[in-house]
Amino acid sequence: MLDVVTSTIPVRNLAFHxxxxxxxxxxxxxxxxxxxTFDSSIAGLGGCPxxxxxxxxxxxxxVVHALQGSGYATAGNLxxxxxxxxxxxEQLGRVNESRAGRAYQAAQPQKEKKExxxxxxL
Numbered sequence: 001m002l003d004v005v006t007s008t009i010p011v012r013n014l015a016f017h018x019x020x021x022x023x024x025x026x027x028x029x030x031x032x033x034x035x036x037t038f039d040s041s042i043a044g045l046g047g048c049p050x051x052x053x054x055x056x057x058x059x060x061x062x063v064v065h066a067l068q069g070s071g072y073a074t075a076g077n078l079x080x081x082x083x084x085x086x087x088x089x090e091q092l093g094r095v096n097e098s099r100a101g102r103a104y105q106a107a108q109p110q111k112e113k114k115e116x117x118x119x120x121x122l
Contacts, residue, residue, distance in 0.1 A: 011035050013035065014037075014038055015039035016040075016057065017048075017058065018058045023040075023057070023058025028070075042084055042085045043088055043094070056097060062098055062101075065078055078100075079104075082100070
């Protein structure tokens, strides 16, 4: 569908929700059609009050993680994005919907332990 639309209408930027977990896949589909600017939201915040069950926008952390992992240059500092996502989610009393953010947070204690172990070896 995007191929048809972009062949007749210039598409400069797009925004995707992540209700069915397809937000990042949609970003990559749009990349293949030449789109290079995407709206996203920290921790996947957002949504639509008129669409029950709809989640927020695709999480910025997920998009940056996927793009960087695929060799794209981004201006995003993933560590800072993850920290900000958890901070704002806590402030708002909401669950952080970022899959990458949750994975990075879960791995953090293991990373810190490995760094401490390395210090003990020296």
